Amino acid sequence: MKNKTLSAAMIFIACTTTVQTPLFAQTTLEYGCDDRLNTVNDNSTIRIHGNCDEIWLPGNDITVTFDSAREIKIAGNNNTVTQSGTTDGSAVSLWIGGDKNVATINRVSKIVLAGDKNRVSHYGGNRFKPALMGHGNKVVIAKGSYPVAANGNKQSKPPTRQQNQAKNEPQKNEPQKNEPQKNEPQKKPVKTDSSAAPLQTTKKSPDLRNVVDVLFLGQLNKYDILVLYKDNTARFNPATPVDYLDVTADKKNYPKHWRQWRREGKRIQVRGISSTGKWFNLRDSTPVSMKPAQENLRLSGEWSNFWTNSDYTATGSSHYWLSKDGRFKTSSSSMMGASVPGISSTIAASSCDSSGDSSIVNSTATSGSSSISKKGNKCGAANVGEYKIDDYSIVLNAEDGKVYRRTFYRLDNKTILIRGRYYAIKE
Structure with missing residues (x-):
């Protein structure tokens, strides 16, 4: 299967924004x-x-x-x-x-x-x-230990079932640490979002009050967001919603996504966060100021995004159904194909919605054909629940018990921007 050409747009859930790095080469x-x-x-x-x-x-x-x-x-x-x-x-x-x-x-x-x-x-x-x-x-x-973790600690192999049972059994005369006291209400655990952007917090960031402007730099099929702060630093395309972004931690973890900024006449100029050299004009000469959404904004209707790659070997869509009563439902699907003329071909399709997730891969070759399908529960309850729009975020309280915080910008009455994608209202 040589010389195959596959899609440059395979993402069907987390299609995302481009990091703008116009100033410096990076190793x-x-x-x-x-x-x-x-x-x-x-x-x-x-x-x-x-x-x-x-x-x-x-x-x-x-x-x-x-x-x-x-x-x-x-x-x-x-x-x-x-x-x-x-x-x-x-x-x-x-x-x-x-x-x-x-x-x-x-x-x-x-x-x-x-x-x-x-x-x-x-x-x-x-x-x-x-x-x-x-x-x-x-x-x-593989044998041995896991790779070194991000915190520098080496991970051991997963414990066996017997080890887990021994670990979970309390020792004699030893109180169970997690046993609640009498008359003490049990706290419901809060599940974290496995797709959460880094540096998420449960409270609004105090850095929100230092935001000067949030600029939309639009293009045909994608867009960039530039957040301007009072200290004349700017963040390109924050993965965490602006209203939850911890600026100090983000600068430490993602220094190459930060810039200095200034106004030169009617234009915004940027340069490297530690640079003392030349200033560069933004690629978009007329950026649009994105105002924060009003508290508890309610939308209604089906908001959809459709995509395909340039050679039509992959296509997909994702949808948000939002209602005035604060309920949401999401779905996504994708399909792609690859082939070597006269030798083999492969088609893969997947979907994710409130009923669950499914995937199928069909392969045909000179030696025969095969088909593999799978259904699961990775989706389902994660795709339905209640939503809240506020400032620059949409918070999805899904029925799987998880909270999903995603970047949100409202371009106009017919277009919203979520996690790097344009979503248009279905007429």
């Missing part, structure tokens, strides 16, 4: 979960921070280190992907359509290898049978 590029990777040059080294819904890699010869992700889709060739976070994140569903990629994952929930000569190492996970649809692919269970 290691830093990304968050909401950053789009189809602009990453070949032969790059990148680091992805946070617990992501999905990581999609279309390029070639790229070295990637990531913390955690529920899904990874590799469409390019000769990439090296390594998990280097703690093992507390979700098990990874891995799909590889390219050739000669190497992936090392802590825990896995599914593996589909549609390309050739790929190698996957993992340390365990859910019981499943890898789908090896290409040629010369290899999946191995």
Whole structure:
């Protein structure tokens, strides 16, 4: 399956914004979960921070280190992907359509290898049978310890069932630490969002009062957001909503996403956060000021985003149904194909909505054909619940008990912007 060309737009849940880095060449590029990777040059080294819904890699010869992700889709060739976070994140569903990629994952929930000569190492996970649809692919269970975690601590292999039982059994005459006292109400645990942007907090950030303006820099199929602060620093494309962004921590973790800014006449100019050199005009000469949404803003109707890549090998859509009573429902779907004329073809489709998630991969080759389908509960309750719009965020209180905070901007009465995508109201 050589010379395959796959989509540069495979993301069906977390399609995201482009990081603007026009000023400096970078050896290691830093990304968050909401950053789009189809602009990453070949032969790059990148680091992805946070617990992501999905990581999609279309390029070639790229070295990637990531913390955690529920899904990874590799469409390019000769990439090296390594998990280097703690093992507390979700098990990874891995799909590889390219050739000669190497992936090392802590825990896995599914593996589909549609390309050739790929190698996957993992340390365990859910019981499943890898789908090896290409040629010369290899999946191995790694030995030893997990990679060094982001905090510098080495992770051990998962404990056995017997070890877990022994650990959970209280010692004789030893009180259970988590046993509530009499007449003391039990607190309901708050589940964290596995796709949450980094540096999320439960309270509004005090840095919100230091925001001078939030600028929309529009393009045909994508957009950039530039947040201007009173200290003349600016943040490109924050993955965390502006009203929850911890500026001090974000500058420490993502210094290459920050700039200095100034006004020069009617134009905004920027330069590197530590630079004393030349100022650069923004690419968009007429940026639009994005006003914060009014408290408890209610919208109604179906808001949709449709996408396809340039050679029509991949297409998809995502939808938000918002109602005046504060309820929401979401869904997404995608389909992609790859083929080598006269030799083989592969079509993969997936969907995620309030009824659950499903996927199917059909492969046809001269040696025969195969079809693999799967249904799960990764979606479902996560796709329905109550919503709240305020300032620059939409907070989704899903029925799975998790709280999802996402960037939100209202461009006009017919268009909203969520996590790097345009959503238009259905007429």
